[in-house]
Amino acid sequence: MANECVLGIETSCDETAVALVAGDRTILAQKIHSQLADHAAYGGVVPEIAARAHLQKLRPLVEQTLAEAALPPAAITAVAATTGPGLIGGVMVGATMAKALALAWGKPFVAVNHLEAHALSARLSDNVAFPYLLLLVSGGHCQLLAVAGVGAYTVYGTTIDDALGEAFDKTARLLGLGYPGGPAVERLARKGDPACFSLPRPLAGRPGCDFSFAGLKTAVRQAIQALPPGEAEDQAAADLSASFQAACADVLADRCRHAMARFAAEHGACERLVVAGGVAANQALRSRLAAEAAAHGAHLTAPPPALCTDNAAMVAWAGWERFRLGQRDSLAAPPRPRWPLDGADMAVGAQPI
Ligand code: KG4
Ligand code: ZN
Numbered sequence: 250m251a252n253e254c255v256l257g258i259e260t261s262c263d264e265t266a267v268a269l270v271a272g273d274r275t276i277l278a279q280k281i282h283s284q285l286a287d288h289a290a291y292g293g294v295v296p297e298i299a300a301r302a303h304l305q306k307l308r309p310l311v312e313q314t315l316a317e318a319a320l321p322p323a324a325i326t327a328v329a330a331t332t333g334p335g336l337i338g339g340v341m342v343g344a345t346m347a348k349a350l351a352l353a354w355g356k357p358f359v360a361v362n363h364l365e366a367h368a369l370s371a372r373l374s375d376n377v378a379f380p381y382l383l384l385l386v387s388g389g390h391c392q393l394l395a396v397a398g399v400g401a402y403t404v405y406g407t408t409i410d411d412a413l414g415e416a417f418d419k420t421a422r423l424l425g426l427g428y429p430g431g432p433a434v435e436r437l438a439r440k441g442d443p444a445c446f447s448l449p450r451p452l453a454g455r456p457g458c459d460f461s462f463a464g465l466k467t468a469v470r471q472a473i474q475a476l477p478p479g480e481a482e483d484q485a486a487a488d489l490s491a492s493f494q495a496a497c498a499d500v501l502a503d504r505c506r507h508a509m510a511r512f513a514a515e516h517g518a519c520e521r522l523v524v525a526g527g528v529a530a531n532q533a534l535r536s537r538l539a540a541e542a543a544a545h546g547a548h549l550t551a552p553p554p555a556l557c558t559d560n561a562a563m564v565a566w567a568g569w570e571r572f573r574l575g576q577r578d579s580l581a582a583p584p585r586p587r588w589p590l591d592g593a594d595m596a597v598g599a600q601p602i
Contacts (some may be wrong), residue, residue, distance in 0.1 A: 253326040255572060256314070256350070257565025258307070261335025261363045262388065263287075263294045266561035267314040269325070273474065273571055276318035276372055276562045280310040285429070290429050293418070299337025309345050318444045322354040329568020332578075333585030334389070340584040345574030358583030359568040360578040364590050368396055368561040369602040371523040373566040374552035382512045382547075383518055384505060384538070387526030388414035390430070393458045393508040394590065396523075398565040399570045400597045402590040405508045407457025411584050413497060414528045420469050424486045432488045435531050441484070444502035446472050448496040453503040458485040458511070460504060462497075469493055505538060510543050523550045530554035572595060 259266040260466060268279035288294050298371045315322070330347030333340055344360070351358035367385055371452045382398045382405075391408040411419070414431055421430020426437065448468045451461040469489060476485055486517045505522060511521040522542040524535065529551050539549040556563060593599065 250452050251337055252324075253361070253569075254320070254324070255360070255565045255569040256325050256347075257561040257563075257568055258311075258313075258328075258330040258343045258347045259366075259523055259561040259564045260303040260339040260364070261306065261331045262331070262559055264559040265300050265303045265310060265355070266559065266564075267307070267310040268561035268565045269318045269320065270562050270565035270569060271327075272573065274376065274566075275422045277320070277351070278315070279315045279560065280313045281560060282306045282310060289428060294336070296336045296338055299336055300342055302393070303339045303342040306564055307342060311346070311350070322350075325354065325356060327568060327571075327572045328354070328359045329352070329359040329361050331363045331366065331564050333362065333588040335363055335586070337584055338390055340586070344582070344584050345533065350535070357577045358580060359571050360582040361564050361567045361577055362550060362588050362590065362595065363564075364390060364526045364588070365400070366567040367525040368394065368402065369567045369570055369591065370525050370552045370556050371550045372570070373563060374556050375522060375550050375551050377521060380510055380516055381521040381523050381550075382505075384501065384508075384522065384524045384529075385499075385526045386413045386524065388412060388418065388529035388597040390526065391462075392590075393504060394556035395512055397494055399574055400595045400599075402595065403589045404589075405511055406460065406504060408460040408462065410461050410463035411466065412477075413460070413462060414526070416466050416497070416536075417528065419466050422491070423470055423473055424489065427487075431528060431531060432466055433493060434568070435533060437487045438490040438494045438533065441487030442490070443491040443495035446492035448472070448492050450499045450503070453500050456507070456585055460500065460503050460510045462500075462508040465493070465496055465500075466536075494533055496533055501534060503539055505541055505583065506545065509542070509547055519545065519547050521550060522547050525552060525557060527558045529557040540600050574598075
């Protein structure tokens with residue numbers, strides 16, 4: 250099976266990405282185009298602009314990926330694409346391209362849930378075994394889940410308001426740092442004092458594994474408004490970034506502690522905590538989570554940052570995991586703006602709703 254490989258396509262947000270990944274976990278080729286410049290002026294992703302940019306970039310990226318891998322279409326085992334959840338225009342562009350290629354090449358098509366692609370990314374990078382506890386933190390999602398196998402997810406907790414990446418992006422916007430905010434806040438936080446501003450830790454100490462970040466964002470806004478006139482702006486922004494990031498780290502550590510206890514009760518032990526999704530690229534959060542996991546006898550696995558933020562290698566890999574288990578999807582598989590990981594239709598072989 251080592252020579253089998255899957256072409257993956259990702260277009261659910263603002264990255265247009267194509268990758269070719271082999272069943273032995275080798276990334277044979279990958280191309281990614283970030284639309285950051287197209288959306289910068291608007292302070293966030295504009296769905297209509299994103300869909301048009303995907304349409305423009307996707308075909309050349311497919312051609313470049315095949316050329317880089319020096320593989321003819323006949324050598325490809327299956328074609329996979331994110332069919333949700335995400336911005337519907339972009340999802341339709343990627344899914345339609347993947348279906349067209351599958352049809353033209355006479356290959357099976359596999360519909361991939363974008364969240365599942367993040368969830369399984371640590372199996373591509375680190376070959377982690379099931380079951381594991383997963384913290385999925387991205388621009389649109391913030392969840393703790395038990396991953397028992399492909400398509401077998403139990404949601405332990407989710408955000409009751411903002412996703413963590415959204416909180417980073419909103420904080421960055423308040424500080425005038427531009428979009429996407431996560432990397433900018435992390436960079437600035439290195440120069441700041443995390444104890445300078447006293448910010449809330451929403452839901453920390455409460456039972457369960459849910460998250461809330463809206464109150465934290467409001468506290469950041471109030472702290473900015475309360476700055477005395479003449480305050481050295483750069484240092485205040487750095488201190489606020491550091492204080493915000495420290496609050497996020499405390500909240501994640503607290504919620505993961507609860508989740509590790511539940512996972513251990515349900516699975517006998519919690520040996521591994523996996524963190525995935527765009528926010529998992531944050532080094533400060535990673536080291537805090539590693540310490541928290543170690544304190545409870547678990548090991549933290551975090552894929553390399555380029556596999557944490559949106560990419561097509563994780564989509565190709567999730568497609569391969571499903572294909573290997575017998576999943577084949579109809580060319581009528583619908584694009585889905587919402588698609589929860591714990592739905593009955595996530596089981597391998599289940600028909601999409
Ligand atoms: O997974 P992703 O690329 O796209 C979604 O599926 O949402 O995640 C994007 C999110 C953005 O909110 C971005 O600000 C955040 O991940 N992010 C970070 C970092 N890098 C990306 N947040 C904190 N620190 C980072 N270094
Ligand atoms: Zn994502």
